[in-house]
Each structure stands twice: as C-alpha cells, then as structure tokens.
Amino acid sequence: MIIIKSQAEIKKIAAACRITAEIIEKLKTFVGAGVSTADMESFADSEIRRKNALPAFKGYRGYPASVCVSINDQVVHGIPSRTVKLRNGDIVSIDLGVVLDGFYGDAAVTLPVGDISDEASRLIKTTENAFYAGMEKAVIGNRVSDISYAIQEHVESKGFSVVRAFVGHGIGRSLHEEPQVPNFGKPGHGPRLKTGMTMAVEPMVNAGGPDVRILDDGWTAVTADGSLSAHYEHTVVITGNGAEILTKI
Numbered sequence: 001m002i003i004i005k006s007q008a009e010i011k012k013i014a015a016a017c018r019i020t021a022e023i024i025e026k027l028k029t030f031v032g033a034g035v036s037t038a039d040m041e042s043f044a045d046s047e048i049r050r051k052n053a054l055p056a057f058k059g060y061r062g063y064p065a066s067v068c069v070s071i072n073d074q075v076v077h078g079i080p081s082r083t084v085k086l087r088n089g090d091i092v093s094i095d096l097g098v099v100l101d102g103f104y105g106d107a108a109v110t111l112p113v114g115d116i117s118d119e120a121s122r123l124i125k126t127t128e129n130a131f132y133a134g135m136e137k138a139v140i141g142n143r144v145s146d147i148s149y150a151i152q153e154h155v156e157s158k159g160f161s162v163v164r165a166f167v168g169h170g171i172g173r174s175l176h177e178e179p180q181v182p183n184f185g186k187p188g189h190g191p192r193l194k195t196g197m198t199m200a201v202e203p204m205v206n207a208g209g210p211d212v213r214i215l216d217d218g219w220t221a222v223t224a225d226g227s228l229s230a231h232y233e234h235t236v237v238i239t240g241n242g243a244e245i246l247t248k249i
C-alpha cells in the first residue's frame, strides 16, 4: 500500500531530509585523499546526533554503520573501515539516511577524490542527469515506471548501464515503503503518481555491465565486471507542480 502523506507529515519528512542534506554537504568538504572511510563514518554519526536525529541505516537489517561509503567499483552499501583510505583519482559514493521525529530522509551523492578520469566524471554527471531526467517525468498522472524508463534511457544513451538489483522506494515513517522505484523498465506501468507521495529516487549506474555481486561482508555490492559505479539519490515529494526535492538545503 502506498501511503499518501498529509502536509504535516511532509513537513516532518522535509525536516529529516534537510538534516540529511546538510550533513552530506559537510561530508563533501571532508572528502579528500588520505581520509579513511571510518573517519567519514564518525563525522557523519556525530553530526546526525548533534542535530538530535538518529542514523537510519545503523542496525537496519544488521547494517553496522550510519553511512554507506562505496568506492570505485563498489555500487552501494560499502561499510566504513579504518583500513580503507580515499586516494587521488577515486570516486566515492556517500549514502546517508536519518530519522527525525519518526520520519526518514535518504540521499546519496558520488564525488571525485582529486583528479579523476574523464570516464569517471562522465559517469558521475550521467548519474545525476539521469535522476533529473526521472524527475521531469515525476508528475501527477504519470506512472512510476515513467520515471524508471526516463532514467534508463538517459543512462543507456550515454553508453552506461543501470543496476537492476537495487531500486528506489517510497519513504516516510519507514525507510522503505511502497512503491518500488526501479531505474529501468517500460513506461506506463506501476502505480499512478499522486500529490503527497514521498519517494527516494536513486539511480545506480555502472560504466560497464549492469550486474553486481555482494562481497563476503554480506553488504558491499560491487560491479561484476569491476567497472566503476556511481549513485545519486534524493528524497522527493510529488506535488501539483511536479516533484520537489526535499533532501536539499
């Protein structure tokens, strides 16, 4: 069942989203060669608590950290580690979720560390632009898969591929609600978009093929062919004026 949110509920989701966005902004300035992913974790975790919020991911199905940090061929769900340090030329995806007053916010971004290859920067840009291509279709009366199709089309037009194994999702009093929001599929399918629907739209894009595998830690998803991967996510609300991004400052 898709839960349509009231104005009061949307305000609360927006408050959680604002904190999510603010902390991601701070993490952006924190990222650089030599920084360990555990440093990013402690920074993110303390910032969340300083805002009187709670991490959405820690303990979710046993996930052990407050932020997911996924480097290069890691697609999503990278677990922060003392022994993993960012290096010049890496691309790093940061995925953060917070809970405030019972409501969730969820967002992700992929950043360059120092000087990156042209392919890596094209991949990052394409992933962001794919999200915005999806947003153009996130209008009342359209269906969920119109967003999915727009994302896939954009990505494939640039010669990259969309990950199928993970999808975007409704969000609200839970991190994951209906509907699922795939980044692929034929247009004109799935539920119709209505005012007050809140969703996390999150293209995951591989430079090579779409397949992923999970590392022995049980979480980290990597590309099957070792190619680079990028992730871009916002929590949005559907309005009479199209989709409004809530995870922004």
Ligand code: MF3
Binding pocket: 056, 057, 058, 060, 061, 063, 068, 077, 095, 096, 097, 106, 107, 108, 169, 175, 200, 233
């Ligand atoms: N943005 C991801 C999602 O919505 C992050 C989940 S990580 C987990 O699915 F640790 F919470 F699983």
Ligand code: CO
Binding pocket: 106, 107, 168, 169, 200, 202, 233
């Ligand atoms: Co999400």
